[in-house]
Amino acid sequence: AQSVTQLDSQVPVFEEAPVELRCNYSSSVSVYLFWYVQYPNQGLQLLLKYLSGSTLVKGINGFEAEFNKSQTSFHLRKPSVHISDTAEYFCAVGGGGSYIPTFGRGTSLIVHP
Amino acid sequence: DADVTQTPRNRITKTGKRIMLECSQTKGHDRMYWYRQDPGLGLRLIYYSFDVKDINKGEISDGYSVSRQAQAKFSLSLESAIPNQTALYFCATSDRTRNQPQHFGDGTRLSIL
Numbered sequence: 001a002q003s004v005t006q007l008d009s010q011v012p013v014f015e016e017a018p019v020e021l022r023c024n025y026s027s028s029v030s031v032y033l034f035w036y037v038q039y040p041n042q043g044l045q046l047l048l049k050y051l052s053g054s055t056l057v058k059g060i061n062g063f064e065a066e067f068n069k070s071q072t073s074f075h076l077r078k079p080s081v082h083i084s085d086t087a088e089y090f091c092a093v094g095g096g097g098s099y100i101p102t103f104g105r106g107t108s109l110i111v112h113p
Numbered sequence: 114d115a116d117v118t119q120t121p122r123n124r125i126t127k128t129g130k131r132i133m134l135e136c137s138q139t140k141g142h143d144r145m146y147w148y149r150q151d152p153g154l155g156l157r158l159i160y161y162s163f164d165v166k167d168i169n170k171g172e173i174s175d176g177y178s179v180s181r182q183a184q185a186k187f188s189l190s191l192e193s194a195i196p197n198q199t200a201l202y203f204c205a206t207s208d209r210t211r212n213q214p215q216h217f218g219d220g221t222r223l224s225i226l
Binding site for chain 1 (some may be wrong): 117144146153154155156158161163203207211212214217218219220
């Protein structure tokens, strides 16, 4: 079985500040990991994914995430956020015999001017 | 046009009514999914289908049924709606290759009075 914990339900930050959204997972097998973003009144869009290879993954809109196997984490970072980054962010983990990823409960990123 | 289209986008109905939510996709994906999103709970899987003849229950299938009419169409029904089924519902698709991300529709906001 696999699970995902997003450690913060809400992260407020000022515009142009750096941000980190935390994600920890548990799985007994090799994993693949995703971050999705959900803007208001929209569905989820893929930000980035880790399947294998380099542990630093770059995604769209200036976001990146680092896979840390020893700490079972996949934290999402952006060095300087914009108002338009205000959204809900979901971490998801898949792997083993399951073709269906498990989603975290989401982190609401609120960017203040 | 959107790759994954959900209809209706919004629906208000009364307890006891039968409701159908529809999903169609132009991505040519074999796999389709229905999720429910509630605040603070993330996405929970209701049903999924890996091809036209394959239907599987997710973690919260009670009170719901689905129909896979064609590769491109996957509908979700609430036979007798109840207020605690008020939520945001998402359809998603994915390619048959393992480890591929899911592609989401824009959701249906369902309110049951």
